Amino acid sequence: MGLNVVLLGYGAIGRSLHGMLARHPDRIAVIGVLDGRAPKTADDATGTPLPVLDLATALGCAEVIAECASPAAVREFGPDIIASGTDLLIASLGALVDPRLRGLVLERGPGRAYLTTGAIGGLDLVRASAGTIDAIDLDTRKPPAALLHPGLPGPLRAGIAAAATSGDPCTVFSGSVERAVELFPSNINVAAALALAAGGFTRVHVTITADPAATLTRHEIRIQGSGGNHTFLIGNAADPENPATSALTARAMASGLLRLAGAGPHFI
Ligand SMILES: NC(=O)c1ccc[n+]([C@@H]2O[C@H](COP(=O)([O-])OP(=O)(O)OC[C@H]3O[C@@H](n4cnc5c(N)ncnc54)[C@H](O)[C@@H]3O)[C@@H](O)[C@H]2O)c1
Secondary structure: OOEEEEEEOOOHHHHHHHHHHOOOOOOEEEEEEEOOOOOOOEOOOOOOEOOEOOHHHHHHHOOEEEEOOOHHHHHHHHHHHHHHOOEEEEOOHHHHHOHHHHHHHHOOOOOOEEEOOOOOOOHHHHHHOHHHEEEEEEEEEEOHHHOOOOOOOHHHHHHHHHHHHHOOOEEEEEEEHHHHHHHOOOOOHHHHHHHHHHOOOOOEEEEEEEOOOOOOEEEEEEEEEOOEEEEEEEEEOEEOOEEEEEHHHHHHHHHHHHHHOOOOOOOO
């Protein structure tokens, strides 16, 4: 039988991921969701109802729990999942700016933590070059609606709203990964991904621009080091259900889970 997977989070990514995995019943069985707030647990594409599980039940039946919920869910469930011996695939990488949580999730066991490549590519190169990298600049450009969320401080919210009405792009953030994640906890996971792959949070500088004319989310990644210079330019279409999420993220998670289930080709 295939790999038993439970989805932690059943929003835009969770539903899309479920639909993709349902096309591979020989390799993967999605057996339930851990998301008490999910309005529905049957994917439109498959019509397959999924039971909502509690953590103990999920740990009893899953080989991998795929987190596509929020940084709070990684904090709430991550350490117990890893300690139980169940593997965890993480999308909300911003949670891992916290060194204590990083230790509990990435360095303990016996479960293994896998980090999705999510909305970007090139993390294999960053990881391979980690020892020679001096600096990484991440310039992220999104439509204003993809940056607004209820927890934003008033002045920042006003700046993003002003960009939306002016029609002109506006840089709304420039600083560290930690501060970017604090202000945009669910919107800038790619910054944490780069820092984790590079083995250092201080080497990554983040700039975020609200661009009313943007039709894609754009990440320009410039890497400088003694091993060479590398630039990636990524333009992602938004998930149809959540403008803050790139549709590529669910595809990356599906691809990763299929690899864990044995499907090649295996680039490592
Ligand atoms: N790594 C990446 O490149 C990347 C890209 C996009 C999104 N993400 C992460 O994925 C997350 C999910 O994205 P989405 O577009 O599906 O969001 P969404 O808002 O559409 O869905 C999130 C779902 O998770 C559930 N949830 C949230 N917190 C929970 C908790 N503590 N316990 C159980 N369920 C919980 C919600 O009820 C909701 O159903 C984002 O918060 C973000 O952190 C990562």
